[in-house]
Amino acid sequence: xxxxxxxxxxxxxxxxxxxxxxxxxxxxxxxxxxxxxxxxxxxxxxxxxxxxxxxxxxxxxxxxxxxxxxxxxxxxxxxxxxxxxxxxxxxxxxxxxxxxxxxxxxxxxxxxxxxxxxxxxxxxxxxxxxxxxxxxxxxxxxxxxxxxxxxxxxxxxxxxxxxxxxxxxxxxxxxxxxxxxxxxxxxxxxxxxxxxxxxxxxxxxxxxxxxxxxxxxxxxxxxxxxxxxxxxxxxxxxxxxxxxxxxxxxxxxxxxxxxxxxxxxxxxxxxxxxxxxxxxxxxxxxxxxxxxxxxxxxxxxxxxxxxxxxxxxxxxxxxxxxxxxxxxxxxxxxxxxxxxxxxxxxxxxxxxxxxxxxxxxxxxxxxxxxxxxxxxxxxxxxxxxxxxxxxxxxxxxxxxxxxxxxxxxxxxxxxxxxxxxxxxxxxxxxxxxxxxxxxxxxxxxxxxxxxxxxxxxxxxxxxxxxxxxxxxxxxxx
Amino acid sequence: xxxxxxxxxxxxxxxxxxxxxxxxxxxxxxxxxxxxxxxxxxxxxxxxxxxxxxxxxxxxxxxxxxxxxxxxxxxxxxxxxxxxxxxxxxxxxxxxxxxxxxxxxxxxxxxxxxxxxxxxxxxxxxxxxxxxxxxxxxxxxxxxxxxxxxxxxxxxxxxxxxxxxxxxxxxxxxxxxxxxxxxxxxxxxxxxxxxxxxxxxxxxxxxxxxxxxxxxxxxxxxxxxxxxxxxxxxxxxxxxxxxxxxxxxxxxxxxxxxxxxxxxxxxxxxxxxxxxxxxxxxxxxxxxxxxxxxxxxxxxxxxxxxxxxxxxxxxxxxxxxxxxxxxxxxxxxxxxxxxxxxxxxxxxxxxxxxxxxxxxxxxxxxxxxxxxxxxxxxxxxxxxxxxxxxxxxxxxxxxxxxxxxxxxxxxxxxxxxxxxxxxxxxxxxxxxxxxxxx
Numbered sequence: 001x002x003x004x005x006x007x008x009x010x011x012x013x014x015x016x017x018x019x020x021x022x023x024x025x026x027x028x029x030x031x032x033x034x035x036x037x038x039x040x041x042x043x044x045x046x047x048x049x050x051x052x053x054x055x056x057x058x059x060x061x062x063x064x065x066x067x068x069x070x071x072x073x074x075x076x077x078x079x080x081x082x083x084x085x086x087x088x089x090x091x092x093x094x095x096x097x098x099x100x101x102x103x104x105x106x107x108x109x110x111x112x113x114x115x116x117x118x119x120x121x122x123x124x125x126x127x128x129x130x131x132x133x134x135x136x137x138x139x140x141x142x143x144x145x146x147x148x149x150x151x152x153x154x155x156x157x158x159x160x161x162x163x164x165x166x167x168x169x170x171x172x173x174x175x176x177x178x179x180x181x182x183x184x185x186x187x188x189x190x191x192x193x194x195x196x197x198x199x200x201x202x203x204x205x206x207x208x209x210x211x212x213x214x215x216x217x218x219x220x221x222x223x224x225x226x227x228x229x230x231x232x233x234x235x236x237x238x239x240x241x242x243x244x245x246x247x248x249x250x251x252x253x254x255x256x257x258x259x260x261x262x263x264x265x266x267x268x269x270x271x272x273x274x275x276x277x278x279x280x281x282x283x284x285x286x287x288x289x290x291x292x293x294x295x296x297x298x299x300x301x302x303x304x305x306x307x308x309x310x311x312x313x314x315x316x317x318x319x320x321x322x323x324x325x326x327x328x329x330x331x332x333x334x335x336x337x338x339x340x341x342x343x344x345x346x347x348x349x350x351x352x353x354x355x356x357x358x359x360x361x362x363x364x365x366x367x368x369x370x371x372x373x374x375x376x377x378x379x380x381x382x383x384x385x386x387x388x389x390x391x392x393x394x395x396x397x398x399x400x401x402x403x404x405x406x407x408x409x410x411x412x413x414x415x416x417x418x419x420x421x422x423x424x425x426x427x428x429x430x431x432x433x434x435x436x437x438x439x440x441x442x443x444x445x446x447x448x449x450x451x452x453x454x455x456x457x458x459x460x461x462x463x464x465x466x467x468x469x470x471x472x473x474x475x476x477x
Numbered sequence: 478x479x480x481x482x483x484x485x486x487x488x489x490x491x492x493x494x495x496x497x498x499x500x501x502x503x504x505x506x507x508x509x510x511x512x513x514x515x516x517x518x519x520x521x522x523x524x525x526x527x528x529x530x531x532x533x534x535x536x537x538x539x540x541x542x543x544x545x546x547x548x549x550x551x552x553x554x555x556x557x558x559x560x561x562x563x564x565x566x567x568x569x570x571x572x573x574x575x576x577x578x579x580x581x582x583x584x585x586x587x588x589x590x591x592x593x594x595x596x597x598x599x600x601x602x603x604x605x606x607x608x609x610x611x612x613x614x615x616x617x618x619x620x621x622x623x624x625x626x627x628x629x630x631x632x633x634x635x636x637x638x639x640x641x642x643x644x645x646x647x648x649x650x651x652x653x654x655x656x657x658x659x660x661x662x663x664x665x666x667x668x669x670x671x672x673x674x675x676x677x678x679x680x681x682x683x684x685x686x687x688x689x690x691x692x693x694x695x696x697x698x699x700x701x702x703x704x705x706x707x708x709x710x711x712x713x714x715x716x717x718x719x720x721x722x723x724x725x726x727x728x729x730x731x732x733x734x735x736x737x738x739x740x741x742x743x744x745x746x747x748x749x750x751x752x753x754x755x756x757x758x759x760x761x762x763x764x765x766x767x768x769x770x771x772x773x774x775x776x777x778x779x780x781x782x783x784x785x786x787x788x789x790x791x792x793x794x795x796x797x798x799x800x801x802x803x804x805x806x807x808x809x810x811x812x813x814x815x816x817x818x819x820x821x822x823x824x825x826x827x828x829x830x831x832x833x834x835x836x837x838x839x840x841x842x843x844x845x846x847x848x849x850x851x852x853x854x855x856x857x858x859x860x861x862x863x864x865x866x867x868x869x870x871x872x873x874x875x876x877x878x879x880x881x882x883x884x885x886x887x888x889x890x891x892x893x894x895x896x897x898x899x900x901x902x903x904x905x906x907x908x909x910x911x912x913x914x915x
Binding site (some may be wrong): 041042043045046047048049050061064080083084085086087109111112113114115117118119120122124127128129130133134135140153155270291292293295300301303345 | 499500508510511515517520522523524525526527528529572573574576577580581582586590593594596633655673676677678679680681684685710712713728729730731835
């Protein structure tokens, strides 16, 4: 499809949960690990009179009349603040710092005072009836393929409660997600790019933000809204795209949908649509008007000067890429594939900690071997960074060898320790004597040196350092 | 120089649309927390930010403020089949409207605005509403209680079926206790109501509290001064508390108000608009009953909170400012009398005797909040009672004891008479039994 010719315009709103321990306006844990609620509180929401007039209120009133909200309370993860029974505490300073770092990374202007606002939300996902949100940066940009992508605003806000179930107007929400610090990054209108490229733009936004090392990567921690329009169509907002890798598909399908409507001579409606897992969308509601915001008077305005004074802006990603190329001698393609993993920053930790391992081997294991295990074994890699360090430590110490990486990591992913995996796979490192014995035995079978090396190597695979074994064979003459 | 003054000299005032450098938005009033060289702007996306106005900052007026016309809600017709309820606003904003354009929040007081915000109250009753004053809870003075009592009496005179008083929550239990004493033999219910969550938010407890209060004013059988607030954290029931037995027990929760040492009198089921009575021990509605309005009170009463390290001299000094003193006493009704002649302990006995001799009554109320004083159990209690301390066997709250002493001192200066009145249960402020179920 000729997207340029269709006049494709896209705007992205990308949300990341911040990887900080505490919530934005209280000291509850932001790590959602509790499974069972300890209490359920029943609430109603009511329309609030505004200048928007009686009709608006009547509509809200009708919408809310038969809806009851039930909030599930989780131990340590929700308190009176989430229950709207206590005013917010001071904003989480760490979250504020990370948000400002992100704003700096995107070359944003930063207001001298940040004001926390209340954005009216009546779907029940916020117990208060509004979401607390603040602009931490505006008028920013970043470079993508020599093009300036504008970042209109970056907000720090409370994540909303996640819906648990809904039956006959009774909506159940889990309070543990409510209040987790969330950063929203909005791009300006992006024109002249293919859907695939726009997905890359989103990915770059994710990467640049990740330079802070404080972006959550779990499913559900990153959510996108995508605004799409083509010439003759209308702006349609697609909410809740759960994966970055779904963006191009969502855009393609929306362009298709709008084109077909135009072809049939029908009018494209301005509306909000919900993204489904296959990239298609369904109607949610008409496009809402301007955001309804008023100040959160329970939180003092935040003076940014003092925070900015000591704020260290993390190294932007392009600098890191340069270092990986020149310092660690990683190939461009290896960096590319490392970027697609969640181990991009982790790579350098490993490389620094274990200098005896060739950096490209580390990069290869992190970007290729783990993926290969996932693909071939049809499993999900659940290894934490600590567990991976355990493996690299063994590799560094010569306790395991790179040829055995696949098998050992596969076993480790099943819950085994390095030692257990090595034992079970029979991959205990060979002593020099054992290696010599294998060479002598093999020599009895083959005389050709090339063949000899090949057979010996396959015999010792994963149990010794290959180049050292070759050296031994060569020295034996 | 003040940034707003500079803008003013350029003909720019609050509400105008301006451009500051590259930022476009509406100039907002300054908040108390920002410095004088900072202006607050509401950007077109709705967010407020603060910007320092420097010499080189370019400011351009784009559009003068438009006069915002708030739609006036329509007046509802009087329906003679419905009861009539008067709503009097004393403070605390139980209703407000938000102007999203500027983010300003305005309190609402007129009946039309109240009915617009809470259509249910118009379904329940004909609503009369007016504002008496607009006070923060902490600014409420005993003199205000008198005015409220007089205004309530006027409304009763006009023949309404119930009265709702909107009040800030922090001192609502003082006002409810005071009105209890001032408005005796009520023919109809008088209900104080407030909100713990601001009325500008969809989650405010204002609606359920107000609708329940109006319902109770219109149909409730209890002709007493009561408080109507959330029963629990859930949005379902409101509890009806006796005004002299209620206390704010939490700084922020919806269910902050609890009946102390008695059960609530009733509860209102908001969803079914149904009243459930929890006791029969109350004065029944009777429109033919003649109200006894008595606003004589003496506000010169203070509270002394006893604690380890408390100084008897301070209590003595209080006698210079107050004509009656309530002491928040420990346990069953104790303050130090040092009967063991400890080297470090201090005795309050001399100063208490001295004050009583001067004609300043000393009234005890329990620090424990829950429970009944009993000054017969320990020698300390016996010594204090013998010295003339008032309060033995009373289960009133500190606040109700304070208000009652003000009321009593508004009627007599005679110590015997004071004691007699204090120990007489006037409007349910002393419960006869201490129920186990509570």
